[in-house]
Amino acid sequence: NAGVTQTPKFQVLKTGQSMTLQCAQDMNHNSMYWYRQDPGMGLRLIYYSASEGTTDKGEVPNGYNVSRLNKREFSLRLESAAPSQTSVYFCASSEASVPSNQPQHFGDGTRLSIL
Amino acid sequence: TQLLEQSPQFLSIQEGENLTVYCNSSSVFSSLQWYRQEPGEGPVLLVTVVTGGEVKKLKRLTFQFGDARKDSSLHITAAQPGDTGLYLCAGGSNYKLTFGKGTLLTVNP
Numbered sequence: 231n232a233g234v235t236q237t238p239k240f241q242v243l244k245t246g247q248s249m250t251l252q253c254a255q256d257m258n259h260n261s262m263y264w265y266r267q268d269p270g271m272g273l274r275l276i277y278y279s280a281s282e283g284t285t286d287k288g289e290v291p292n293g294y295n296v297s298r299l300n301k302r303e304f305s306l307r308l309e310s311a312a313p314s315q316t317s318v319y320f321c322a323s324s325e326a327s328v329p330s331n332q333p334q335h336f337g338d339g340t341r342l343s344i345l
Numbered sequence: 346t347q348l349l350e351q352s353p354q355f356l357s358i359q360e361g362e363n364l365t366v367y368c369n370s371s372s373v374f375s376s377l378q379w380y381r382q383e384p385g386e387g388p389v390l391l392v393t394v395v396t397g398g399e400v401k402k403l404k405r406l407t408f409q410f411g412d413a414r415k416d417s418s419l420h421i422t423a424a425q426p427g428d429t430g431l432y433l434c435a436g437g438s439n440y441k442l443t444f445g446k447g448t449l450l451t452v453n454p
Contacts, residue, residue, distance in 0.1 A: 272446035336387030
């Protein structure tokens with residue numbers, strides 16, 4: 231079982247470049263999430279999609295955009311990368327939109343460095 | 346903004362010792378989840394507690410949800426090196442989780 235698959239696993243960008251992080255889940259989950267994890271800051275929610283066709287901002291959305299392409303796929307785009315966006319990015323999915331007692335299943339992350 | 350504070354931030358113990366990790370908030374959550382994360386991987390769910398006062402056991406791990414559903418604790422009995430990792434608590438409300446910053450546990454042989 232693949233679960234949640236993120237690509238790429240590693241990426242180095244120069245300031246100002248753009249890129250899209252891809253995420254796909256094969257569990258037929260309704261909700262999908264993008265987080266960033268920084269030392270001493272924990273996991274912070276960037277954007278989420280409670281169901282196919284909807285997206286909403288999380289705690290730290292500035293500098294990012296998302297697309298819920300279909301039920302399986304949820305991508306995160308950095309339009310003009312900045313060094314402050316150097317982080318480990320995690321995609322997650324969850325079966326139920328509401329309530330949130332359902333577990334979230336995480337991918338293994340994308341390690342992004344911006345020079 | 347809902348916040349979850351975890352303590353301690355770092356914990357280094359010897360194999361066989363017991364330990365407790367705490368997760369506290371001023372907000373009420375509909376559920377409290379505990380995850381463990383190992384280097385290079387994403388967090389993996391250990392347990393979900395939803396009822397105030399609820400206690401769940403997972404082998405040597407005991408999880409408790411506070412009566413007011415604002416806090417939780419994780420107790421590990423006779424810790425083993427395989428328990429080493431980052432332990433994260435997360436509070437659920439609507440369709441989002443708010444994560445604490447985590448407790449990095451190292452169990453030395």
